[in-house]
Amino acid sequence: MLNKRSAYWLILPAVLVIGIFGAIPLLISLVYSFMSANPYGGVQAPMTFGAYVQMLYDQDFDGSLIFMPDYFWIAFRSLYLALATTILSLLVGFPVAWYIVCQSPTRRKILLTLVSLPFWINTLIRTYCWILILRDEGLANKLFGWLGFISHPLPLLYNQGSVLLGLVYTFLPFMVLPIYATLERLDPRLIEASYDLYANRYQLFRRVIWPLTKPGIAAGTVLVFAPALGSFLQPDLLGGGKQLLIGSLIEMQFTSSRNWPFGAALSMLVTFAVILSLAWQRWRSKRAARAQAA
């Protein structure tokens, strides 16, 4: 064991680097979100709530505010696509995690590698693959045409479905891995005991496995929900700019629209949502720990 002082010195570089270049920028962006836009990019005085007001209201020529729900719908769409991604990943990911846990140690290792490998492959390229499959001259339409299902190509790309597909495809490993991690620590004797007490497969799942896996599910939910909420590449490449999500809206404020305070305010909104989901996960895992202890 090292003494406490050397432990502090050892973690200091990491804390400094991530604090200065990760946490402080968040605070500066919070300040920026309360400033006025400079037409050349960047910000200027005075401090206002303008960027936040702009999320829901449009300013008329005479300065009065008119309710404009456009941005609200973008935020709403981002939220429900992120939730749909999370739910679909859970429905698909849980059985896979369970299947992996039931295998021999060697097969477990291979399957785990297969699930986690896509995580290390460029998201840009993984998303691009779906353009090759879904576009009008893409593989899916060719296959359907060849099988005689369709005479005209189906519009598979550039809709909400393709964005959702891309999101699930990207973030599925984030759901499988934490669920697997909790299932692996599950005591098999509990399962045997429930069988001995005449539980059927459904009861076993509902009363034993599900409650004990909740921390993993909560962790997976946050790990899928947070990046899906701020996703940029999937709506951009698979939504074709028609399905504007909050991530693309933020990006636009720093490239084409040049409204930095509004972009900063939108990022604060996303960050706030992520903090809320993290707090929810903490609360769930604490509650699960208490329930297990009791």
Place this chain on the structure above:
Amino acid sequence: MMTTAARRKIRPFDWRHNPGFGIFSLAVMSFLYLPLVILVVYSFNANRFVTVWTGFSLHWFTRVANNGDIRHAAWVSVLVGVLATICSTAIAIAAALGFERGGRFKGEAAANSLVMMPLVVPEIVTAITTLIFFSSIGFHFGVLNLVLAHTVFCVPFAMLPIQARLNTIGTAYEDAGRDLYGGEWRIFMRITLPLMVPGIMAGAILAFVTSLDDFLISFMVSSAGTTTLPVYVYGMMRLGVTPEVNAISTILLVISAALALVAFLISRPNEAGAAAGTAAAAATATT
């Protein structure tokens, strides 16, 4: 064989045996890998029109390799990747030692959450806050901006395998060294560091892959002349599906996958879970 058959008889419910789950998992694995296979196959297609197969060809790979812009972008990516890997791995080795060998100290949980922060904050937020930060302090030094931004999000990826490795080594060898009156520095150099090597290598490789794969943060932070490869490829993709995009994407795909596999193989079986599923490790760290 006999024993399993006999056990089945006594125990009609074998919870490890779930009909249908195997096929379902196979379908999910195909879902994860078939699109990548399709990309790789198309990249070897001789035809200019990507989806019309006319024959096997390496033509597009040579075209990509001879493209000056792509070569420059690749050079920037490798430079940023190597520098960010060196910085983040050095920081991560120290931090992993502090967290694993420092016992419980005040502020440990807060420091750990801070270090893990880049894993939870959505990339777009990190990207624009970094952009705002550099612009607000007037920090415009080209490649250096990219190296700093990449170092931040590479630290947790480099740290987790090292931490997992330290955890499996345990403190027994170090304690033995102390019993033999070895000084702390000598114990570190002769015992801890050599034992850490597989973890450090896995961490460094994963940090490099993370840096190489990053698009959004580089997209926001890079300036003219410091375009990284993914940012350049994104620009190509926006113009449409071309055989050149397929070829360069295949190259990036193979490099990332090969490096990640090497990292998994280096780390010992016990740590493979942590190295392979950094997300899982991060999740367990937060729970």
